[in-house]
Amino acid sequence: MGEQQQTQFPQEIIDEYAALGVDLPALFSAGHLGTRMGVQILQASPERVVGTMPVEGNTQPYGLLHGGASAVLAETLGSVGSMLHGGSSKVAVGVDLNCTHHRGVRSGLVTGVATPVHRGRSTATYEIVITDEQDRRVCTARLTCLLRDAGAGEAVARG
Numbered sequence: 001m002g003e004q005q006q007t008q009f010p011q012e013i014i015d016e017y018a019a020l021g022v023d024l025p026a027l028f029s030a031g032h033l034g035t036r037m038g039v040q041i042l043q044a045s046p047e048r049v050v051g052t053m054p055v056e057g058n059t060q061p062y063g064l065l066h067g068g069a070s071a072v073l074a075e076t077l078g079s080v081g082s083m084l085h086g087g088s089s090k091v092a093v094g095v096d097l098n099c100t101h102h103r104g105v106r107s108g109l110v111t112g113v114a115t116p117v118h119r120g121r122s123t124a125t126y127e128i129v130i131t132d133e134q135d136r137r138v139c140t141a142r143l144t145c146l147l148r149d150a151g152a153g154e155a156v157a158r159g
Helices: 011-019 031-036 067-086
Strands: 040-045 048-054 090-101 109-119 123-131 137-149
Touching (some): 040 067, 067 109
Antiparallel strands (some): 048 109
């Protein structure tokens, strides 16, 4: 799948988590499932999260990108945005995900871009647009996360 790229974070976020001794790239990674599916997070801030995922290895029996794979990419990107919005004192927990699949994809990479629809004190909602390599919309998703207070050391434990 090629070499892993380093996620780009705004400097103030790097500084916030470095002060806590937290491995920021590990904390805001795609997780075990995302890694298995080849998800790579390229840019991450509360305002915009960008990631990619290969179609190969993530298809359904007809050879098309599996809708569940699109959901994994969408939830990963929206969750990272929500966690960054909440900051180190909050934990983001997904409570609602919906996906509308617009077209099938058989090969290449898909790219997801998550942007906030709502960023409050207790919830964050992101729209995630997934496109193919020709910049055609494959899927539109919306994720809402509950932002709850992190327990003692919980933010650090996530990494």
